[in-house]
Amino acid sequence: MDKEIKKGKEHPLSIVINEAVKIFTDLGFEVATGPELEDVWHNFDALNVPKDHPARDMQDTFFIKNRPEYVLRTHTSNTQIHFMEKFAKEGKKPPFAIVVPGKVFRNESTDAGHEMQFYQLEGLMIGKDINVANMKWVLLEFFKRFLGENTEIRLRPSFFPFVEPGFEVDVKYDGKWMELLGAGMVHPNVLKNCGIDFEKYQGFAFGFGLDRLARIKFNISDIRFFYQGDLRLNQF
Amino acid sequence: MKISYNWLQNYFEEELPEIEKISEGIIFHSFEVESIEKAGNDTVFDIKVLPDRAHDCLSHWGIAKEISAIFNLKIKEKKYKIFEPKPTKLEIKIEDNRCLRYMGRVVKNVKVGESPKWLKEKLNAIGQKSINNIIDAANFIMFDLGQPIHCFDLDKLESQKIIIRNSTTGESIDLLGSEKIGNLVKTRSILLKSNDLIIADEKNPLAIAGIKGGTKAEVDSNTKNIVIEVANFNSIAIRKTSKQFNIFTEAVKRYENEISPELCEKTMNAITDLIWELNEVEVEEIIDIYPTKAEQKEVSVSVDYINKHLGTSFLKEEIEGVWKRLNFEFSKSVNEFKIKVPYLRIDISGPHDLVEEVGRILGYEKISPQIPKINFKPKINETFYKILWARNKLLNDGYSEIMTYAFCNTGEVEVLSSASDKKFLRTNLSDGLKESLKLNQLNAPLLEMEQIKIFEIGTVFLKDKEEMHVAYGDKKGVKEMNLENFFHKNSSSEEHGYFSAEKFLVLASSRSQVSSEENSYSRNFKPWSIYPFITRDVAVWVPKGESSEELKKLLKNNATELLVREPYIFDSFTKDGKTSYAFRLIFQSYEKTLTDDEVNIIMTKISHKIRENSRWELR
Numbered sequence: 077m078d079k080e081i082k083k084g085k086e087h088p089l090s091i092v093i094n095e096a097v098k099i100f101t102d103l104g105f106e107v108a109t110g111p112e113l114e115d116v117w118h119n120f121d122a123l124n125v126p127k128d129h130p131a132r133d134m135q136d137t138f139f140i141k142n143r144p145e146y147v148l149r150t151h152t153s154n155t156q157i158h159f160m161e162k163f164a165k166e167g168k169k170p171p172f173a174i175v176v177p178g179k180v181f182r183n184e185s186t187d188a189g190h191e192m193q194f195y196q197l198e199g200l201m202i203g204k205d206i207n208v209a210n211m212k213w214v215l216l217e218f219f220k221r222f223l224g225e226n227t228e229i230r231l232r233p234s235f236f237p238f239v240e241p242g243f244e245v246d247v248k249y250d251g252k253w254m255e256l257l258g259a260g261m262v263h264p265n266v267l268k269n270c271g272i273d274f275e276k277y278q279g280f281a282f283g284f285g286l287d288r289l290a291r292i293k294f295n296i297s298d299i300r301f302f303y304q305g306d307l308r309l310n311q312f
Numbered sequence: 313m314k315i316s317y318n319w320l321q322n323y324f325e326e327e328l329p330e331i332e333k334i335s336e337g338i339i340f341h342s343f344e345v346e347s348i349e350k351a352g353n354d355t356v357f358d359i360k361v362l363p364d365r366a367h368d369c370l371s372h373w374g375i376a377k378e379i380s381a382i383f384n385l386k387i388k389e390k391k392y393k394i395f396e397p398k399p400t401k402l403e404i405k406i407e408d409n410r411c412l413r414y415m416g417r418v419v420k421n422v423k424v425g426e427s428p429k430w431l432k433e434k435l436n437a438i439g440q441k442s443i444n445n446i447i448d449a450a451n452f453i454m455f456d457l458g459q460p461i462h463c464f465d466l467d468k469l470e471s472q473k474i475i476i477r478n479s480t481t482g483e484s485i486d487l488l489g490s491e492k493i494g495n496l497v498k499t500r501s502i503l504l505k506s507n508d509l510i511i512a513d514e515k516n517p518l519a520i521a522g523i524k525g526g527t528k529a530e531v532d533s534n535t536k537n538i539v540i541e542v543a544n545f546n547s548i549a550i551r552k553t554s555k556q557f558n559i560f561t562e563a564v565k566r567y568e569n570e571i572s573p574e575l576c577e578k579t580m581n582a583i584t585d586l587i588w589e590l591n592e593v594e595v596e597e598i599i600d601i602y603p604t605k606a607e608q609k610e611v612s613v614s615v616d617y618i619n620k621h622l623g624t625s626f627l628k629e630e631i632e633g634v635w636k637r638l639n640f641e642f643s644k645s646v647n648e649f650k651i652k653v654p655y656l657r658i659d660i661s662g663p664h665d666l667v668e669e670v671g672r673i674l675g676y677e678k679i680s681p682q683i684p685k686i687n688f689k690p691k692i693n694e695t696f697y698k699i700l701w702a703r704n705k706l707l708n709d710g711y712s713e714i715m716t717y718a719f720c721n722t723g724e725v726e727v728l729s730s731a732s733d734k735k736f737l738r739t740n741l742s743d744g745l746k747e748s749l750k751l752n753q754l755n756a757p758l759l760e761m762e763q764i765k766i767f768e769i770g771t772v773f774l775k776d777k778e779e780m781h782v783a784y785g786d787k788k789g790v791k792e793m794n795l796e797n798f799f800h801k802n803s804s805s806e807e808h809g810y811f812s813a814e815k816f817l818v819l820a821s822s823r824s825q826v827s828s829e830e831n832s833y834s835r836n837f838k839p840w841s842i843y844p845f846i847t848r849d850v851a852v853w854v855p856k857g858e859s860s861e862e863l864k865k866l867l868k869n870n871a872t873e874l875l876v877r878e879p880y881i882f883d884s885f886t887k888d889g890k891t892s893y894a895f896r897l898i899f900q901s902y903e904k905t906l907t908d909d910e911v912n913i914i915m916t917k918i919s920h921k922i923r924e925n926s927r928w929e930l931r
Contacts, residue, residue, distance in 0.1 A: 086712075308840045
């Protein structure tokens with residue numbers, strides 16, 4: 077009998093994460109990683125989220141018992157802050173471009189489209205004149221390579237405290253427009269909070285759910301399949 | 313917020329664009345439109361006003377201004393009647409700085425009764441019940457201008473004095489309206505704490521400021537004289553108190569998002585005008601206590617700044633057109649505009665905010681994608697590539713990857729509250745991995761795996777740190793260590809060298825990087841059945857040298873749609889000029905639990921088919 081070891085099967089989320097990261101690194105981005113258990117400075121304050129913002133309610137965020145200033149990160153944006161703080165402290169000057177794939181947490185009841193834990197991918201590009209047109213190019217290029225040449229994108233006005241202007245980005249895939257990511261020009265307060273000269277440098281940030289992307293790509297109906305430890309998921 | 317098309321039309325001389333056009337305009341230049349519904353001869357949009365525009369857009373006027381800017385339509389500003397007011401005896405005292413402005417006006421000889429048809433229709437269209445003409449008028453103006461209004465029955469007050477103060481412990485208030493508790497309909501009585509902002513007469517609380525009125529000075533069918541309150545309160549104070557008592561009113565929604573105290577004046581004029589229109593009343597002077605007048609902000613922005621951020625080349629004239637469409641007052645120098653920000657636009661504080669105004673009004677579709685002109689020099693992220701390396705190593709060793717929940721029943725780090733019953737964060741991956749092993753061993757026949765071998769790479773949470781771990785195992789046991797140790801234990805010195813030279817990427821080729829097309833585009837996910845499966849084995853002698861293909865085809869063709877996996881060989885050997893192929897068949901239904909009888913019928917048919925081939929022999 078054949079004694080050669082048969083290769084194991086990768087989790088679909090890993091396939092999607094690696095593929096997304098590969099595209100972004102080809103475009104010049106580098107990967108950054110950051111902690112999943114985070115202080116409120118990096119998760120909220122430095123990102124220009126006001127103290128009384130509804131996102132900071134217990135219903136949405138996991139706060140840590142006996143450590144009032146700590147939460148499970150609600151987005152990968154915390155890693156923007158870590159990266160830029162370190163960057164500025166080391167006396168480095170932009171440009172830079174990073175992507176942050178990672179696990180995030182939301183305190184909400186689960187259903188086919190929502191989980192308490194899921195994966196996000198965050199992107200950040202800062203330079204002297206990085207603008208919305210550049211953001212459009214990067215996102216369009218990413219989705220074309222990820223979903224296919226026919227993919228289109230469009231921007232709609234939106235609001236997130238850490239960007240201005242802020243956008244909702246829709247992606248047209250398989251003839252259907254889907255609201256897939258949030259994005260915008262990094263708010264000057266965020267750059268200032270990290271010690272980056274906001275009069276000289278500017279750029280964009282974006283973030284999207286990798287679980288959602290995996291579900292679209294593989295046509296997986298329920299996000300909860302991802303974390304059951306059931307190998308019947310590993311079909312690809 | 314619900315917005316009526318007919319109501320909006322009142323703001324314009326010209327006929328508004330058709331419903332779909334309006335909706336599209338709002339979606340691509342302002343806000344999401346969640347639904348469009350017919351309401352009699354009107355149409356109602358449900359508009360999801362963005363949080364930073366809740367200052368000025370939770371009103372028909374606000375949305376009308378957006379439409380005016382988007383479609384470049386001139387808005388018709390309403391002229392209010394100039395009254396010759398009578399002198400007043402009303403006194404207002406603000407004792408707490410959480411009240412930013414308080415305007416009061418006594419109106420006498422009102423006739424409380426049914427509202428006129430047009431008023432009822434407007435309120436009904438946006439889902440509001442008509443109560444009486446005075447309350448309806450106050451509600452109408454709030455939905456029109458975005459400023460909450462409250463009316464008190466003047467004759468029910470202790471005196472003509474209104475005090476805005478802190479509550480004292482032990483005070484209570486019976487709230488207007490009633491609530492249904494089971495089958496009981498009753499008035500809700502609130503016991504105030506020592507720090508709630510209230511509106512009071514000289515004796516009792518009349519209202520929880522900005523949140524809800526009380527029954528003491530309720531306007532009813534006998535009311536003759538009223539006090540109109542148009543006030544402004546600190547947004548954070550309103551949010552806290554409303555949360556504490558769990559009262560969420562339309563007034564709260566506007567106050568908690570912060571509205572400009574400058575809005576009071578227009579609103580007082582509008583409500584007086586409307587009440588006068590409903591029945592000719594006697595209007596007294598306004599008492600206006602406004603301790604600190606809001607300042608009008610000025611923001612400068614240059615044409616270059618805007619184009620540099622949007623990546624556009626809009627002309628000065630085009631940008632100037634945006635200020636005009638938004639009705640912003642401005643002055644200009646050679647290349648710069650100085651904007652006098654309208655009081656209501658609390659969201660605008662710097663040039664970046666004006667970039668957004670230009671971008672969205674002229675249209676984001678006008679921005680063409682442009683490749684960034686920078687040659688980035690990315691660095692390798694150690695953690696990420698060590699994870700990649702570890703994953704590939706384990707995949708190559710025959711382990712399959714799983715992911716499990718970070719939450720569990722015991723641990724060293726606990727979350728304060730959770731939507732689930734698992735409040736602790738995992739301290740290891742092994743527990744989850746063992747559970748997964750059990751689950752997958754039960755499904756082993758379905759998985760076409762001789763042996764279940766799995767791994768997980770993920771974060772664990774220890775008392776004062778988090779760590780990236782790698783765990784892997786099979787039925788013989790599970791091993792777990794941190795990522796660093798896994799790397800050192802399993803990598804060759806050559807691989808170490810690559811890593812330090814930042815050539816690590818060459819080692820980290822993931823399967824998906826090899827051929828993503830084939831792996832991910834061509835196949836759709838197949839969800840699995842929750843019903844148990846039944847396995848049957850069938851072994852057949854065939855002449856030595858004959859392949860198993862024909863037999864497999866026969867099995868596939870006769871096993872019906874209940875066969876959930878390709879038939880696969882789990883054993884084969886050759887003896888005395890014959891080869892034995894043993895195939896495993898797995899049956900499962902997506903609709904029910906299969907019985908042995910059902911599967912036996914299929915197997916009998918298969919046996920018959922095999923016997924029809926004279927070269928074959930069932931074992």
